[in-house]
Amino acid sequence: MFESRNLFDTAIETINTERMEEQETRCLVDSIQCGDSAFLLKQMPNNSVDFVITSPPYYLQRDYNNKGIGVGHEKTVDAYIDSLLEVFSEVVRVVKPSGNIVYNIGDKYLNSSLLLVPYRFAITATSLYPVRLVNDITWVKRNPTPRQFGRRLVSSTEPFFHFSKGADYYYDRDSFPSKTKKVYQHQPSDRLGEKYRMLIQDSDLSQQAKKKAHQALDDVVREVKEGHIQGFRMKIKGIHAEAFGGQDGGRKIQMEREGFTIIRIHGKGMKKDVIESTVESIPGIKHTAVFPASVIRELIKLLCPRGGVVLDPYVGSGTTGVAAIKEGRHYIGIDIDPSYCDLSRKRIEECRINEQKKF
Numbered sequence: 001m002f003e004s005r006n007l008f009d010t011a012i013e014t015i016n017t018e019r020m021e022e023q024e025t026r027c028l029v030d031s032i033q034c035g036d037s038a039f040l041l042k043q044m045p046n047n048s049v050d051f052v053i054t055s056p057p058y059y060l061q062r063d064y065n066n067k068g069i070g071v072g073h074e075k076t077v078d079a080y081i082d083s084l085l086e087v088f089s090e091v092v093r094v095v096k097p098s099g100n101i102v103y104n105i106g107d108k109y110l111n112s113s114l115l116l117v118p119y120r121f122a123i124t125a126t127s128l129y130p131v132r133l134v135n136d137i138t139w140v141k142r143n144p145t146p147r148q149f150g151r152r153l154v155s156s157t158e159p160f161f162h163f164s165k166g167a168d169y170y171y172d173r174d175s176f177p178s179k180t181k182k183v184y185q186h187q188p189s190d191r192l193g194e195k196y197r198m199l200i201q202d203s204d205l206s207q208q209a210k211k212k213a214h215q216a217l218d219d220v221v222r223e224v225k226e227g228h229i230q231g232f233r234m235k236i237k238g239i240h241a242e243a244f245g246g247q248d249g250g251r252k253i254q255m256e257r258e259g260f261t262i263i264r265i266h267g268k269g270m271k272k273d274v275i276e277s278t279v280e281s282i283p284g285i286k287h288t289a290v291f292p293a294s295v296i297r298e299l300i301k302l303l304c305p306r307g308g309v310v311l312d313p314y315v316g317s318g319t320t321g322v323a324a325i326k327e328g329r330h331y332i333g334i335d336i337d338p339s340y341c342d343l344s345r346k347r348i349e350e351c352r353i354n355e356q357k358k359f
């Protein structure tokens with residue numbers, strides 16, 4: 001009896017704690033908090049946000065506020081990585097088990113040699129915290145700062161590291177753009193598959209294998225004509241090079257066993273770990289490292305459910321908040337510089353008014 005009462009009390013306590021945590025998160029949702037994120041994040045409950053996307057200050061690269069406050073002014077690159085990890089450990093704690101984390105980090109030359117800052121961070125983060133590195137997405141800047149170096153090329157890419165807390169992370173693959181050209185831009189021809197029919201006839205396959213190959217070819221041609229798939233390739237033993245990949249124990253085994261294999265092209269296009277965009281600036285506003293809003297919007301759609309909460313612990317000019325509103329998600333932004341907090345709030349408010357006007 002005594003024990004069951006204890007269990008009951010514990011259950012009630014747990015529910016109360018969860019409710020209090022929920023309330024704490026609700027207070028912060030759709031707000032910009034001014035202060036050091038290493039400190040402010042400690043006040044946020046565990047497992048309370050869906051997605052973190054952020055871009056910490058570069059190491060010794062730019063002074064965002066000209067006052068030397070915040071991350072980026074450390075004496076050594078190791079001390080800089082430690083500062084980033086202090087916040088990252090809190091980020092991992094506040095993200096839900098189904099959540100995602102994206103860090104965009106810039107590199108730095110010291111004595112004409114790259115420090116590989118982003119990779120040092122990713123290696124340490126994955127070794128110290130319970131996260132997996134799902135992708136190293138390369139952001140290709142279409143308009144990098146115009147410079148000419150005598151003995152090196154202009155850096156025009158930056159990584160966006162996608163971490164997850166577990167295997168079951170939120171992922172809306174269909175929302176992500178693919179740029180692969182369609183295989184068939186127009187109606188498939190009546191002669192579709194004829195080339196393969198002749199090759200099957202000319203092959204060394206047995207009569208039975210040829211019959212099976214013709215039937216499989218009829219099926220796949222019909223799938224294309226009915227619009228279920230966009231196209232196909234066929235590989236025939238003794239005629240085409242060995243095939244790799246695929247299901248059913250691998251195409252190589254299939255080709256060996258059946259004498260042929262068919263590769264269906266589903267037309268969804270390949271989703272690659274490369275995002276191209278221009279570097280953005282906000283007219284009349286001096287913030288030297290503004291996120292490209294289009295990239296942030298794509299990643300929010302891919303990695304945060306509609307209505308979910310997106311957190312940016314180095315929110316700067318508020319791009320993450322703006323992108324979240326445009327994609328129907330909530331936001332929490334933190335910045336150490338009061339003038340950037342004001343700027344973020346102003347941009348976000350303007351965005352909200354413009355979005356409301358649309359309805």
Ligand SMILES: C[S@@+](CC[C@H](N)C(=O)[O-])C[C@H]1O[C@@H](n2cnc3c(N)ncnc32)[C@H](O)[C@@H]1O
Nearest residue numbers: 036037070071289290291314316317319335336
């Ligand atoms: C690269 S900028 C972020 C730019 C932002 N992605 C945007 O689109 O405007 C980094 C920001 O981190 C802020 N910052 C630096 N140290 C911080 C800290 N300890 N806590 C919170 N913000 C910090 C800086 O004030 C700066 O605005």
